[in-house]
Amino acid sequence: AGTLFIVATPIGNLADLSPRALETLRGVAAICAEDTRRSGQLLSHFGVNKPLLALHEHNEDALAQRLVARLAAGESLALISDAGTPLVSDPGYRLVRAARAAGVPVSPVPGACAAIAALSVAGLPSDRFVFEGFLPAKASARREHLARLAGETGTLVFYESSHRIAESLADMRAAFGDDRPAVIARELTKLFETVLDGTLAELQAKVEVDDNQRKGEFVVVVQGAGDDAEAQLAEGRRVYAMLSQHLP
Numbered sequence: 499a500g501t502l503f504i505v506a507t508p509i510g511n512l513a514d515l516s517p518r519a520l521e522t523l524r525g526v527a528a529i530c531a532e533d534t535r536r537s538g539q540l541l542s543h544f545g546v547n548k549p550l551l552a553l554h555e556h557n558e559d560a561l562a563q564r565l566v567a568r569l570a571a572g573e574s575l576a577l578i579s580d581a582g583t584p585l586v587s588d589p590g591y592r593l594v595r596a597a598r599a600a601g602v603p604v605s606p607v608p609g610a611c612a613a614i615a616a617l618s619v620a621g622l623p624s625d626r627f628v629f630e631g632f633l634p635a636k637a638s639a640r641r642e643h644l645a646r647l648a649g650e651t652g653t654l655v656f657y658e659s660s661h662r663i664a665e666s667l668a669d670m671r672a673a674f675g676d677d678r679p680a681v682i683a684r685e686l687t688k689l690f691e692t693v694l695d696g697t698l699a700e701l702q703a704k705v706e707v708d709d710n711q712r713k714g715e716f717v718v719v720v721q722g723a724g725d726d727a728e729a730q731l732a733e734g735r736r737v738y739a740m741l742s743q744h745l746p
């Protein structure tokens with residue numbers, strides 16, 4: 499059988515594509531990508547000219563069967579996403595599961611990942627962290643979700659987009675308290691890379707007064723609930739938030 503390579507691509511700075519990633523992409527029969535137009539641009543920048551197959555949430559199961567058949571027949575394939583590491587808030591796990599179930603080797607070519615890059619510069623405890631990805635889009639679901647996380651003691655890592663960063667920070671502040679330390683990592687590895695730290699109250703204020711701080715792509719890293727006193731307070735807020743949904 500061929501090998502399915504899971505290849506990380508840059509999260510902004512093209513120089514972060516590793517030599518081995520490039521070599522792997524040059525060596526496969528075809529490359530699966532979420533957005534073939536965007537990935538086509540990246541690949542042509544590096545002079546990689548391979549057939550691109552669109553793999554996204556809606557066709558992943560069906561396509562996975564065809565791809566596994568090609569792998570089983572001896573072709574090697576690569577999976578990339580628009581940015582960073584595939585499967586991390588990106589499609590791919592169904593394909594990987596199908597390949598593994600068929601006994602096809604799946605091999606990582608690791609590289610950039612926004613969550614890990616943010617954690618590495620946040621200066622918050624990093625021995626235990628919880629990757630939360632994107633919060634629910636609906637305000638009520640988002641608040642409920644955050645309320646459930648209020649007592650979590652590991653550092654929390656969230657992905658966020660420019661149109662919701664202000665709202666999400668306000669909701670985090672309400673769920674975790676004004677004083678919880680946090681970091682906003684924006685546009686990592688790009689021209690306007692900015693890493694802001696402070697309490698959730700301070701960060702929310704900074705983002706609200708400065709339009710530029712709401713532009714681009716974000717990772718929000720929030721310290722976990724601290725000692726017993728803080729955890730109890732968080733638990734109190736969680737219970738209150740849950741109860742308040744059922745009060746008139």
Ligand code: SAM
Pocket residue numbers: 509510579581582583584585586587588610611612613656657658659683684685686687688715716717
């Ligand atoms: N698979 C990617 C990875 O390994 O990081 C994540 C894909 S997810 C669809 C896109 C989100 O990742 C963005 O909304 C943002 O939260 C985060 N992100 C991606 N690139 C970033 C960057 N350069 N700086 C900060 N956050 C980034």
